[in-house]
Amino acid sequence: MYWSLLWGSLAIALISILFQGVLGGLLESVFDIFGDFFNPVLLFGTLSVVGGSGVLLTKYTAITEFYVLAVSILIGLCAYFVIYYFLVIPMSNAESSTSLSMKDLEGKIGEVITTIPNVGMGEVYISTNNGSYSEVAASFDAAEIKQGKRIVVVEVKEGILLVSEME
Template identity: 50%
Template sequence: MTIYWDVLLGCLVLAIIFFLIGDILDGVLDGFFHPLLLFGTLAVLSGTGILLTKYTSLPAGIVLGFGFALGVITYILIYNFLIVPLSRAESSNAYSAKEYQGRIAEVITSIPAHGYGEVLIGSATGSRSETARSFDNIDIISGKRVFIVEVDKEGVCHVSPMEDDFK
């Protein structure tokens, strides 16, 4: 039983240390092996060992085997139903500036004919402001609705006023 307690406390300490310095090792340990999951698996194994040893009269080998099986099942379930979906959600929230091409925006900082300003691009998930230039090399004042003609490699939106705003 002492070994189970030692493993449980060791996992707790290692999990806290890895949580604090995990960003340093980010990318090195990608894939199916995830240290925090490993510590969690060992914690489930040791917790199961503590409970079964204390409340049953099962032999030590069976207790260890049952704890190991439960730990592996926990690892696989958490990896497949928590880690994988969260990593996919994380990467799907990234915006590509190219997605703004063809959208309507509003000028929030006036755009000089040969300079930069700022536009506000609305969407269902919120609004974003982006740097903008005039596509037609004309002044565009704040508050005007514009059409995003293109987005260059630096992520600057080249905009043109809506047709009803041409003078």
């Protein structure tokens, strides 16, 4: 039982790492309810610890199967909380020095690469010290902005840049 738990959970953890985009979408609704606390890789990693400790306790101790199961679950829970509080939380709070928030684009100057209609969206190119960005944009003034025109980002709303033509 412990061997199948060990190898099965390791396989699921590896598959979820390799196919994170596909499985992330499938499991997202289930795990989003609980936030990062029930991260699938963390959960299946913990099941691997339970399986591994069960294998080792069964082989190298003389305690009964009930106590092996109880101690294995306890070891798994301890591993889960240690990994969660010392790795997952600090990593989720860490900031990358090269990352750029959409709000940081407010006030930046760029160029229209796809014409922005008066009602609708186009695309703009903005170059910053951290790199170049091609983002979806709408006209702040509800006026058409032709391709090649210089713009300024006035506001960011719901992930869309609201821009005005520079005159």
